[in-house]
Amino acid sequence: MRRGLLPALALACTLAVPGAMALAAPVSHVFLVQNSGWMEPFYTDPASQYKALVTEVVLAAIQPGDALVLAAFNQSVPGAPSPKALLAAQVNDQPQRAAVAGALAPLAAAKKPGSNALADTDLGEAVSASIATALGGKPGLVWLFTNNKNSPNNDQATAQRNREFYELIHHGASIKKALAFPLHMPVQGRYRASGMMIYVFAVQDQGARDLDALLRTGRLQKVITEPPARLKPLDQDTVRLYPAKVENVPGVTFSTQPSGILRADIDAGASAAAAAGAGGTPDARIQWRLENTIYPYTITSARLAARSVLAGAEKPIALGAETVSGLAPGKSQPLSSTMALPVAHLPGKWSLEAVKAAGSAAVLPGAIEVQLSEQKLELSQAFRERMATLFPGDPLPDIFTPPSQVQGSRAVLPLEVRMRFGIAPLLALLGGVAALLLAGGAAVLAATRPRKVQVTVEGELRTLHVKAGNSQPLFDKAGNKVAVLNTTLFGNTLTDLRDGAQVRLGR
Structure with missing residues (x-):
């Protein structure tokens, strides 16, 4: 320049x-x-x-x-x-x-x-x-x-x-x-x-x-x-996944949100049984539509692989086909898959998280990733013909030739696994709290209510009213201190007995 x-x-x-x-x-x-x-x-x-x-x-x-x-x-x-x-x-x-x-x-x-x-x-x-x-x-x-x-x-x-x-x-x-x-x-x-x-x-x-x-x-x-x-770029978002049909496993319901997120709603009770019978990861079978979104290129051939990423764990997704070929821009082809749901990573029905989410759901965000490797792209014939019509004799459409080093790409579908919790854990927790409060109230009432205690001093039966935790001195007829009555929640005892004093609990 x-x-x-x-x-x-x-x-x-x-x-x-x-x-x-x-x-x-x-x-x-x-x-x-x-x-x-x-x-x-x-x-x-x-x-x-x-x-x-x-x-x-x-x-x-x-x-x-x-x-x-x-x-x-x-x-x-x-x-x-x-x-x-x-x-x-x-x-x-x-x-x-x-x-x-x-x-x-x-x-x-x-x-x-x-x-x-x-x-x-x-x-x-x-x-x-x-x-x-x-x-x-x-x-x-x-x-x-x-x-x-x-x-x-x-x-x-x-x-x-x-x-x-x-x-x-x-x-x-x-x-x-x-x-x-x-x-x-x-x-x-x-x-x-x-x-x-x-x-x-x-x-x-x-x-x-x-x-x-x-x-x-x-x-x-x-x-x-x-x-x-x-x-450019030719190695990103070359395909898009559309869920076409989902065979729901017991206790799991799939739905596609307007935002494009695939949501799996898992019932807390049903998922526990499913997880117990499937090693903690029940499988879901999903039928997809795999669409070519890289206009104006035809994906002449590519190898396919997929995985799920949830709770920091990566798990492979079994696909019904290992390759894709001859997929024109804007066109799609069916693709089946089997995906493990990581219910083991979701909170238990009686966990603190379940109590916090009572009546709502705990959400586990993640993604489904599809990788295309050994990818071969070719300018679609329809686009070549359009360019030849618009720019006759002009070799500039060569600019659309994919670079030789562009060998792969990936597509990402957001995934949201939600476990719905009923109010049973919360009710159980509230019941337990109520029981503790009642027990505490009873203990407080017992501690503050006067208790009737009978003692005999020098052959005389006396009836005393004493609160738990208190101590009361006992005197003989001459006014001399002969003992101390100690009262607790668990019973009564006599201490500081005077030598020769005739004092006992009860008659």
Whole structure:
């Protein structure tokens, strides 16, 4: 990259809103709009919807607080840097349509300095410059609007240029996720074109999370109705599991929640019997639908393995098939499995946890994981034909060829095992507490109520009323102390007997 390649873009990022790029904006966006010579019909055809589409995508992607950079790009040459900023701002609560549309309105196909020749294209240069300069190496999203013709210096070595672009996307460490939207857009000018491509590159892990969050809102899908083609990563979430049928074991009921979690409700009493008869791990038989979610790739072959992760314990799941083959994007195939339920890790019916959860449930979160190894991917034939129609004669679809080192992936289905407890443990505990309180009350009553004790002093029978724990001196007829009567919960005793005194308990 040439020195001083992006002075306009960098300057706009820092000056349009003071400190805009230094502030921690929720998301930083860079929108790159191609205006090289091959884009001529997108600008000259009166029916072209190119600028309108760019405007709608920008407005769908941004939110208040985001940092926005809109730039045109072709190929940087002396006297004509590329990319070149059209608009840079920090998005506020005011409508942005006029600002974005106004920045795009004068944009036309660029010419080389001092020449009538139209400018060339360098896709890799534009993306690399945006990551390094506009984003400054920080997280963000880079959007690329292009007709897919990558021909710097108008040389015919497009295959090599495409390979460089391919390497940047698939092996560039900063790009964590990349999607592409091939769109039908026929235009006629000096040249003819049938379609265009929108790429979005998520920079760093935070950028990938930002992109996922944007897709979950559905805002972008209201503008682009075509499904996104995944470029990267190809080793995550390539399949999805859908429970189709569950053969419930005694005392266990399965259900699929709206959030996608598979829930197993276990009755505390029934699970104890099931666990006793199955070594503590009753088995559940589940029929799945295994769906290919990695559009536009067909999983030509892969080996399957599965496990459950619950309470820190990992247990293998027996599958009805060890391989998957010829699974086209969006299609699914049946898959049976047998899974052990770890009821031994759940609280016992009479445990403290059961008492605390009386009338509700104790929850054990976990997951079911399916691993695909020795995975072979192939671009689906339907997608190849679509790309050939939109971009005739263009070898750029090679960018969708999976890297050779992508050999495996995994899918994770959240699992929630819940044991329901009745109120019997709580009632038993309350009953025990009540019994203890009654016994304590009786003891207190016995300790505080006066007790009738009979003693004989020098042949005279006396009846005394004494509380437990107290001591009472005894005197003879002359008023001399002859003994002490001690009373406890367990009986009466005489102490400090005077020598020769005639004192005894009872008659």
